[in-house]
Amino acid sequence: GEMHEIDYDFSMLIPPFAGVGLEAFDKDGKDITDKLFAPNKFLKVDADYTPRPFEEWSAADWPKTYQNPSYKNLFAVGIAFAPPHLISKPMSSPNGTPINPTPPRTGMPSAAMGKTVAKSIRDMIDGASEPTHEASMSEMGAACVVSTGSHIFKGSAATMTVYPVVPDYDKYPEYGRDLSLTFGEIGLAGHWMKYILHHAFIYQAKMKPGWTVMPD
Structure with a gap:
């Protein structure tokens, strides 16, 4: 919440997470951008976008089919669809800067959505x-393995699982998630897991024998 300067050798700037800003028009030339896209420029799907305070958010607000309600031939999965709201209570710094985690919509969740929509x-x-x-x-649920060192014997990785991805406080009143399936660890085993997954994904991408039965 304070303005200051800091010396650094390396920095990474992450822009605000938003869609590409496409414009849409119907066959008569009428602008239907607001009908198709949410203010953050992601495509609207079968979610409940009714503005509500955090206390009234529900797991049921989230989309299930990822179909646009106005145009049935349009679907959006992964980072293309507009979330109905955040996944945790909105927070901000003392000077008003929003501090909110973005709903994870890549990796395992994207694979599940993609298969669902394809079917x-x-x-x-x-x-x-x-x-x-x-x-x-x-x-x-979803799992994520983040490398923190690549040495074959000294490397490490953070391994995380979460279930469900979007908290469901009706089913899990205290934390919104099943803590027996939500945890994280860091160590060499995670690095080996990341290494194996790396080669498994490449094998699958090349559509080699048995690739269709490999999990995402």
Whole structure:
């Protein structure tokens, strides 16, 4: 909350997380940007975007099919869809700068969403009138392995799991998550896990024998 200067050898500046700012127009040339996109420029999906205070947020607000409510042929997964709200209580620094974690929408969650939407689109091509599969972030878990050193014997990585990704205080009143499935550790085992996953992902990306049965 204070303005100051600091010396550094390396810095990383992260811009505000937002969509690319596309504009949309209907067949008559009418601007429908606000109809398709949220103020943060991400695509609106089947979420509940009704403004509410933190105390009234619900896991049910989050999308399940990732279909745009106005145009049924539009879907958005991963970082493309507009979250209905944050995943934790809004906080700020003394000078008013927002301090809020962004809902994680990459990696495992994106893979689950992508498969769900792909299956729904397949079924809709075959005749289904509505999406046939769901994958709410309030019902899925995720794992993340972050490298903190690459040495084969001295390396380390932070290994984290969280369930569900979006807190559900109706199901888990105290913390919003199942603590038996939400934890983190750091050590050499995590580094080896990251190493194995690295090669497994490349193997899968090359569509080598058995790639379809490998988990994401």
